[in-house]
Amino acid sequence: MAFSFTYYLREFFRLEWLRKFLFVRTAPLAIPSYFRNFPELTGKTCTHHLFCMMACPAPGAIDVIRTPEGWHPRIHQGHCIRCGLCVEACPNGVLTSGRILETMFFDNTALSFSFRIDVDTERCMGCGNCAVACPVNKLIDPQMSHGGRASTDELLLKVSEGKCKVLHVEKCTGCKICEDHCPNEAISVARLLEAVHAPEEEP
Amino acid sequence: MSLLQKVKNFVRSKSIHVAYVDVGSCNGCDIEVLACLSPRYDIEQYGIYVHNNPREADILLVIGAYTPGWEEKLRSLWDKIPDPKVAIAIGNCPISGCVFNRPHSLIDPPVAKHIPIAAQVPGCPPRPTEILSAVLAMAPVVFKDYEVKKR
Incomplete structure (x- = not known):
């Protein structure tokens, strides 16, 4: 008899079951790479068009500084809202975040600006x-x-x-x-x- | 280290009581804190309990860009939390004011000006995993060997 009293006891007093009951955790709390995260540099050369700063909706989230190697965008955590507009606005693909660049390439989209x-x-x-x-x-x-x-x-x-x-x-x-x-x-x-x-x- | 201290360390690592206070946010971060309670993230399996009572809290999650209505209230709320205590700023608003930090807006960020903030979780809003890992990372730093450190 599959669902007898002894079956019940044997099922729930297994060590495996007890271990799971006491110590199991949900899946590891890692952020997948395709999630839109804080933009990162791809290593391409920044040409100082400042489209990233212009498109950014959060005050003080991005600035472009000059280093001996050239212009260099910086993302300020605590200001950045991870919208990804700077990634889309950049004409050179200097920044990357999640799948934005791939999506833009496959869908053939771009941002157009007017003021x-x-x-x-x-x-x-x-x-x-x-x-x-x-x-x-x-x-x-x-x-x-x-x-x-x-x-x-x-x-x-x-x-x-x-x-x-x-x-x-x-x-x-x-x-x-x-x-x-x-x-x-x-x-x-x-x-x-x-x-x-x-x-x-x-x- | 005495045996009593070891017992205290063990118990405190499995029982972290959290209160959250919204000092004027858009409710996006509140929803992310609530998402931590959902089965997908399930903070209670880590021994974190969410109350809204500062008198039984260890960790205060501060959400929002500090509107004038909180001028005296946040400080007194912080004083009500028994030691050991710690405050974590959730989201961009308590750190920088985020998109609300514009001319003529009635906010006064950062919250660190008003109460001591131990950790900051950037993002607008931060992901539940980030909130959870911040709480888990902060808890041992504050609560481990608290009596030894106080002396």
Whole structure:
């Protein structure tokens, strides 16, 4: 008789059963390699485009520092939220995290960026801090005086008639330095990130 | 080491009482702490018991970015925990404020400014395995030979 009283006793007083009952643990607490973890360096060369810092939603989670070997992104644990946007944004594949790079390769996806700059004319005092701080402006017109007045119209931002004017929004790289330098919170940059499928190759 | 101390060490390694307090988080980390209780992770098999009573807790899990409502409350809650005690910051918020740490937000991170924090578990939210391994790694450091170290 399979389910008799003696069977019951023999089953539950086996040493094996007692050992399992007292000492068994759930599966080892290891994080699989395909989980999205804190981004790590792949060893490819960083070209200092700063797309990672621009795409990052958490303040202070990533910065790119200069070492004797070249530019070098750093992830700050305690700030990083492991969203993986820096991995997707990087044009050179410097960072890796989980299966993001493989998925992007097989699905042929990429992130596309566009930016919108809004100037609150009620608050703007025309001080020109934004135009002077803008790194894109610095490349176009290094001679720009304080106050943000310049002769050329090729600039991204310019002060004219006492207000900041956005001239070429397509030149914006989304660094938000103008926001940090505005004393009156008049300027705000909106970053529009879109995942696009099958991006066209640059000619 | 006396026999009594050995017994105490053994008992404390199998019985860790945890209280958690949310000082203003988005509840993501709370859910991960609750996931530790689920059968998949099952912290009770490691002898960790979750209460919400600081008077019977050994370990305090602090979750959240410290909103003004907690100004005096967190300190008094920490004082209520009997020695030996330790506080672990769970998630990015008690470490840095994470995505809430922006101009004009009413938070005051890090929590280490307000109560002593012994360990930090980064992540937004951290995985249940990470919370569990932090608690398990912290417990022997604090509770082993506590009476010997105090002297």
